[in-house]
Amino acid sequence: MSAIGDRVDSLVEQFEKFSNWEDKYKAIIGLGKELEALPEEYRLEENKVKGCQSQVWLYGELKDGKVYFHADSDAAIVKGIIALLLKVYSNATPDEILVTKPDFLETIGLRQHLSMSRANGLSSMVKQISVYALAFKTKLSMGL
Numbered sequence: 001m002s003a004i005g006d007r008v009d010s011l012v013e014q015f016e017k018f019s020n021w022e023d024k025y026k027a028i029i030g031l032g033k034e035l036e037a038l039p040e041e042y043r044l045e046e047n048k049v050k051g052c053q054s055q056v057w058l059y060g061e062l063k064d065g066k067v068y069f070h071a072d073s074d075a076a077i078v079k080g081i082i083a084l085l086l087k088v089y090s091n092a093t094p095d096e097i098l099v100t101k102p103d104f105l106e107t108i109g110l111r112q113h114l115s116m117s118r119a120n121g122l123s124s125m126v127k128q129i130s131v132y133a134l135a136f137k138t139k140l141s142m143g144l
Contacts, residue, residue: 002092002096003091003092004088004089004092004097004100005100007087008088008100011084011087011104012104012107014027015027015108015109016108021113024108024109024110025077025113027080028077028081028083028084028110029079029080031080031083031084032073032076032077032079032081032082032083033079035071035072035079035082035086036070038059038070039070042057042059042070043072044057047059049121049124049125049128050124051120051121051123052073052078052120052124052125053075053078053117053118053121054074054075054121055073055074055075056071056073056078056082056124057071057072057073058071058125058128058132059071060129060132060133060136062139062140065093065140066091066092066093067089067090067091067092067093067097067133067136068090068091069085069089069090069129071083071085071086077118081110081118081121081122081125082125085125085126085129088104089129089133094133094136094137094140095133095137097129097130097132098133098134102126105122105126110122
């Protein structure tokens with residue numbers, strides 16, 4: 001199994017331990033608090049995720065064939081959600097990212113417990129991660 005698959009399994013296991021949603025929300029907010037601070041030079045308009053109720057910045061970079069994401073948000077729960085996505089998708093190849101559907105979000109029950117606007121924002125974050133992966137895959141295939 002791939003490293004990204006192992007991370008998904010680990011995340012699902014972690015969330016299965018919680019018996020209620022209050023504990024899951026606390027864990028998600030805790031992930032956000034662990035997120036490295038986003039350097040000011042990445043807090044640009046072009047790095048903002050469109051479609052999010054809160055401000056979310058997402059920046060991806062390609063190093064040695066793997067994509068590394070950096071992100072932040074001005075809302076605690078959203079920062080936790082983006083941290084959860086980065087836990088899975090950062091440090092993976094573009095192909096791994098593109099084939100790893102965000103089904104784990106349903107498995108842990110996250111999507112069902114978000115308001116419509118937060119769910120739309122989550123979809124926008126996942127889409128932006130895929131856009132980065134596709135762009136980097138193209139870049140690699142062109143030998144750049």
